[in-house]
Structure formats: C-alpha cells, structure tokens
Amino acid sequence: MSSNVRFHVSLADPAAHLFQVSCRLAEPNPAGQVFSLPAWIPGSYMIRDFAKNIVEISAKSLTADDIQPVAIRKTDKQTWVCEPAAGELLVRYSVYAWDLSVRSAHFDQTHAFLNGSSLFLCPKGFETAEYSVEFEPGKDAVGEPMADWRISTAMRAEGEQGAFGDYLADDYDELIDHPVEIGRQRVLRFEACGVPHELAISGRLFSDTDFERLRCDLQLICEHHIRFFGEPAPMDRYVFLLAVVGDGYGGLEHRASSANMCKRDDLPREHQSDVSDGYRQLLGLLSHEYFHTWNVKRIKPAAFTPYDLRSESHTQLLWAFEGITSYFDDQALVHTGLISKESYLTLLEQIMTQVHRGSGRLKQTVLESSFDAWSKFYKQDENAANAIVSYYTKGSLIALGLDLTLRKHTDGAVSLEDVMHELWEHYGKTGRGVEEDFETGFDGIQRVAQDLSDLDLQPFFDQALRSTEDLPLIEWLADFGVTLNWRQNYGAGDRGGKRSETTAKATLGALVTDNSGEAKLAAVFDGGNARKAGLSAGDVVIAVDDLRVTAANLETRIASYALGTELSITAFRRDELMRFELSLEAPQDDTAVLTLVEEPDEQTLARRTAWLGS
Ligand code: ZN
Numbered sequence: 309m310s311s312n313v314r315f316h317v318s319l320a321d322p323a324a325h326l327f328q329v330s331c332r333l334a335e336p337n338p339a340g341q342v343f344s345l346p347a348w349i350p351g352s353y354m355i356r357d358f359a360k361n362i363v364e365i366s367a368k369s370l371t372a373d374d375i376q377p378v379a380i381r382k383t384d385k386q387t388w389v390c391e392p393a394a395g396e397l398l399v400r401y402s403v404y405a406w407d408l409s410v411r412s413a414h415f416d417q418t419h420a421f422l423n424g425s426s427l428f429l430c431p432k433g434f435e436t437a438e439y440s441v442e443f444e445p446g447k448d449a450v451g452e453p454m455a456d457w458r459i460s461t462a463m464r465a466e467g468e469q470g471a472f473g474d475y476l477a478d479d480y481d482e483l484i485d486h487p488v489e490i491g492r493q494r495v496l497r498f499e500a501c502g503v504p505h506e507l508a509i510s511g512r513l514f515s516d517t518d519f520e521r522l523r524c525d526l527q528l529i530c531e532h533h534i535r536f537f538g539e540p541a542p543m544d545r546y547v548f549l550l551a552v553v554g555d556g557y558g559g560l561e562h563r564a565s566s567a568n569m570c571k572r573d574d575l576p577r578e579h580q581s582d583v584s585d586g587y588r589q590l591l592g593l594l595s596h597e598y599f600h601t602w603n604v605k606r607i608k609p610a611a612f613t614p615y616d617l618r619s620e621s622h623t624q625l626l627w628a629f630e631g632i633t634s635y636f637d638d639q640a641l642v643h644t645g646l647i648s649k650e651s652y653l654t655l656l657e658q659i660m661t662q663v664h665r666g667s668g669r670l671k672q673t674v675l676e677s678s679f680d681a682w683s684k685f686y687k688q689d690e691n692a693a694n695a696i697v698s699y700y701t702k703g704s705l706i707a708l709g710l711d712l713t714l715r716k717h718t719d720g721a722v723s724l725e726d727v728m729h730e731l732w733e734h735y736g737k738t739g740r741g742v743e744e745d746f747e748t749g750f751d752g753i754q755r756v757a758q759d760l761s762d763l764d765l766q767p768f769f770d771q772a773l774r775s776t777e778d779l780p781l782i783e784w785l786a787d788f789g790v791t792l793n794w795r796q797n798y799g800a801g802d803r804g805g806k807r808s809e810t811t812a813k814a815t816l817g818a819l820v821t822d823n824s825g826e827a828k829l830a831a832v833f834d835g836g837n838a839r840k841a842g843l844s845a846g847d848v849v850i851a852v853d854d855l856r857v858t859a860a861n862l863e864t865r866i867a868s869y870a871l872g873t874e875l876s877i878t879a880f881r882r883d884e885l886m887r888f889e890l891s892l893e894a895p896q897d898d899t900a901v902l903t904l905v906e907e908p909d910e911q912t913l914a915r916r917t918a919w920l921g922s
Contacts, residue, residue: 367400559593
C-alpha cells in the first residue's frame with residue numbers, strides 16, 4: 309500500500325451507532341501533527357460542526373520496536389494537535405453516527421451511511437496526498453457477519469468494487485466527495501452514453517416495486533443531461549445512492565455520485581403505469597442532483613475554488629447553481645417524454661405559487677438569499693415565509709425568464725442551454741471559478757449570457773437579481789403560448805392549478821399543524837386573516853365563534869363562513885387563554901394557473917415547440 313494516509317473504518321459497533329476509525333500517517337509532521345474535521349459539507353450551506361460527533365480520540369506512535377502513547381489536544385472546536393512523535397502516527401477515534409439524512413452519517417444493524425466530511429480527519433499538510441480507506445465488516449442484527457453487505461460508492465476500490473477492502477482517493481477533497489452506503493442493497497445498473505451507472509437502493513421496499521421502470525427512466529434522464537452538456541461525460545462512473553424511508557426527502561450532489569432519500573411510496577409499483585406525484589418528484593430529485601455533476605461540482609463559484617470547510621463561504625450565486633439546476637431538472641422530464649407538457653406546467657404552477665405565497669420575496673433579493681443561506685435559508689424559523697425568498701424556487705423562475713428572454717430576443721438562436729454550454733467550456737472544464745462582484749452583483753453568468761446573445765441584459769438582471777419586484781412571468785410566458793392567471797388560494801394545502809370552486813372562500817392565512825389533535829399554528833403569514841386577528845405562530849386555536857375546533861377542521865370551519873363575517877377566535881398562547889376578533893377577508897391572489905394556449909399563432913407555436921418539445 310503506497311498511500312500516504314491510511315484510514316481504517318470498523319463496523320463493529322452498530323448498536324451504539326459508532327464508527328471506529330483510525331488514521332495512520334507514515335511520516336507525520338515532526339513538529340507535531342495537526343488534524344481537523346470540516347465544519348460543513350459542500351452543497352449544504354450550514355455550519356454543522358461534524359467534530360461534535362467525535363466521542364473519543366487517542367494517538368500512538370509506532371516504531372519498529374516500540375509503541376508509545378502520544379498526547380493529543382484540541383485547539384479549537386474542530387482541530388487537534390498531536391505532540392511530536394517518533395515513527396508512524398496512529399490516531400484512533402470513534403464517530404457517533406445517528407443522523408438519517410444525506411448530509412452526515414448513520415449507522416445501525418441495518419446499514420451504514422457516511423460522508424467523509426463526518427468521518428475522516430484531515431491531517432494538515434496532507435491535503436494533496438493519496439488516501440486509502442479500508443472498510444472492515446462487523447456483525448449484523450442476529451450476530452452474523454455482514455456477509456451480504458456490500459459497499460456502494462463512487463470511490464474506486466483497490467480490489468473488487470462493492471466488496472469490503474481498500475478504497476482509494478487522490479486527495480482529501482476527493483476522499484470526502486464520495487459518500488458511502490454499506491449494507492444490503494438492490495443495485496440497478498445501466499449505461500448512459502457509454503458511462504456505467506449504478507442506482508443503489510437501501511431500506512425496506514414494497515415487494516412489487518417496479519425497478520425496471522425506474523432503471524429505464526433514470527437512464528433516459530442521465531443520457532439527456534450528458535448530451536445537454538456534450539459528450540464525453542466528466543466522470544467515468546456514476547453512483548446514485550437512494551435511501552428509502554417511510555417519510556423523508558433530500559439529495560446532495562457529489563462529483564461522481566449523489567446521496568438521495570425518498571419515501572417508499574414514491575417508488576413506482578408494478579401495477580402502476582401513471583406517473584404519480586411522488587414518482588415525478590423522485591425523478592425530479594435524481595435529475596436535479598445529476599445536473600449538479602456539471603453545475604456546481606465543476607462549474608462553481610470562485611468562492612468554492614477551493615472550498616474552505618472551516619467556516620461559512622459566502623457567494624451570491626446560489627440562485628444560479630440551485631435555480632438553474634432546479635429549472636433544468638424538471639425540464640429534462642418533459643424533454644425525455646417522461647411527463648407531459650401539462651404535467652410540466654403543473655410543476656411550474658407549484659413553484660410560482662410557492663414564491664408568490666411568501667411576502668419574503670418582497671423583502672429579500674435572490675442575491676441576498678444566496679449570501680445569507682448559512683444563517684437564513686438553512687435556519688428557517690416560523691417567520692421564514694415573511695422574511696426570506698428561496699434561491700431555489702425564485703432562482704428557477706429567473707432561469708425560466710432568462711431562457712425565454714434569450715430565445716425571444718435572438719429569434720431562437722441562443723437559449724439558456726447555450727449559456728450552460730459556454731459556462732461548461734469556460735469554467736467547468738478549466739476548473740476556473742465563476743467570478744462575482746459582491747458590490748455590483750455582476751457575475752460570470754451575466755457576462756456569458758450577454759456575450760453569447762449580444763443583448764443588453766442589464767435591465768433583466770437588475771430586476772431579477774437586484775430587486776424584489778415580482779418577475780414579469782405573465783409577459784414572459786405569453787410569448788411562448790402559455791397563459792398565467794393568478795387566483796385566490798384555498799388554504800395552505802392548495803399548491804396551484806385549476807380548481808372547480810368559483811366562489812371566494814376565506815382562509816386562515818396560517819400553517820396549521822396537528823398537535824395531538826389540537827390546531828397549532830406553525831406559521832402565520834403576512835396579510836392573512838390570522839395575522840390581522842393578531843394570532844401568532846405557536847398559538848393553539850381551540851374555538852371559532854365559541855365552538856370547538858381541532859387541527860382536522862379549523863381550515864374548513866373558517867372556509868364555511870362568508871367573507872365579511874365578524875368572528876371571534878379563542879386560542880392558547882403558552883398557557884394563557886386569549887380571544888381575537890376579526891372580519892374575514894378574501895385571501896390574496898397568489899396561486900398560479902397555467903394554460904397552454906390552444907391555437908397560438910405560428911411564431912408563438914414555433915417558440916413553444918423549441919422550448920418544450922413537440
Ligand atoms: Zn441542488
């Protein structure tokens with residue numbers, strides 16, 4: 309073994325959720341070796357302080373004829389220093405892994421999942437060294453060796469890929485960019501444009517899950533994205549990890565893999581042929597993470613080249629990396645024929661509705677939302693909808709507007725796809741970071757879009773990125789044979805689209821959660837009836853008009869009264885009973901309805917076909 313840094317990970321203690329890790333350095337710094345663990349994981353912009361999960365740590369020096377303990381002490385929340393040691397240095401520690409998410413690590417008798425940023429200490433001075441990791445199996449739930457457990461990861465195996473043994477990485481950055489799933493898995497294999505792909509599914513599954521359908525659909529999506537950016541693909545192998553749970557959702561992108569989580573109900577079943585909302589969401593998620601292989605893992609903000617994993621790395625460009633990715637993830641589904649144009653418009657309606665339902669869009673620009681991702685978007689509280697705008701959803705509408713604006717004003721000669729090609733050529737292939745000017749907001753994406761189209765896009769970007777004005781969605785879409793109408797919302801569960809109701813109904817203007825049957829307000833929205841009455845997040849509403857209500861019927865009870873009715877609402881705030889009076893007002897027109905124009909003129913039809921396919 310020639311690696312400079314050798315890790316060993318033992319799976320001997322699943323019941324305590326502890327990975328036993330050791331790190332062996334043949335030639336540690338003779339002045340004292342420093343180690344640190346990242347504070348955050350790329351793609352998830354929040355300080356998570358993974359070092360808090362290190363439970364015990366000790367060090368030894370190994371020489372030909374002696375083993376001596378070496379003192380190791382902490383110098384800050386995520387950094388340790390060992391006293392100078394003769395010979396090899398061996399650091400042993402255990403990592404508590406009980407976060408079932410795509411961001412950190414999880415380990416029990418059923419499986420092990422880990423991100424290197426949670427597990428592998430970085431020895432200072434060895435950032436560009438070669439790394440090896442040996443995974444050693446333990447015993448499973450009934451005391452049997454983990455014989456049928458396999459290892460799914462994009463990290464390359466020294467021996468047989470998938471088996472226990474040594475895995476290799478060319479540097480620390482690569483080491484922590486290959487999440488690892490170990491356990492019993494269903495592995496679906498396919499090729500996309502000649503590149504081998506794996507989808508490793510873990511977790512309990514319905515016996516009639518339609519794996520073949522999932523495999524074929526995912527292959528179409530991958531081929532679509534590879535051709536979108538142009539062959540050859542930038543990775544020689546790709547692995548989708550998919551953890552299936554009763555309730556959960558999420559994904560995190562990496563250079564040659566992604567960690568994903570979905571609900572069991574989202575997977576297609578053999579007797580189903582339609583695309584359920586859950587399955588459409590799952591395909592959208594996998595499409596999204598895969599698109600990131602280019603857009604953010606290789607075309608990336610200058611602030612991420614290289615990543616500084618010790619503290620927050622601010623960029624105003626997340627609207628582009630998440631927004632543009634969110635735009636093309638769903639578009640790939642319609643372009644590959646997996647969903648219809650109408651179904652695609654339903655997804656757009658939901659995004660438009662999400663953006664317009666929050667008054668935060670009138671207070672924060674997407675540049676500010678990107679910059680403050682660390683302390684606002686990733687730390688949302690009960691006031692989030694009133695205070696912040698999502699750089700994902702509004703970012704994807706800006707991507708839509710940019711695409712349609714380019715197409716319209718260049719007579720179809722330039723689209724956002726061309727901009728992505730150029731970003732790939734100029735930044736992605738070269739490793740150059742996308743520059744941004746924090747004062748003016750001008751960035752490499754605007755520059756490329758302007759250069760390619762020869763258009764003055766300053767007014768577009770000023771409005772979209774640097775103001776909180778609502779985007780001119782109606783005008784953008786009208787040129788492409790799609791009509792957008794805004795209608796009232798019929799409660800927090802109404803996500804957009806046509807409704808049969810024609811009479812306006814009152815809504816509470818709050819997010820109601822079920823607190824053991826009680827109606828507890830999780831959020832109260834600006835401009836809604838609950839806010840006007842004086843109700844707050846956290847209040848438990850017990851009666852309307854002096855009649856008892858529950859979580860199950862509060863919204864319908866409010867909707868049963870005519871607009872203008874004077875009502876009293878009784879609620880507990882903490883343990884204090886309070887009474888609120890209000891006059892029911894109509895909800896805002898914040899819900900999107902999109903319609904394909906039936907017989908658009910020839911030019912409009914040609915534009916729509918070029919945009920959405922025939
Ligand atoms: Zn993303």
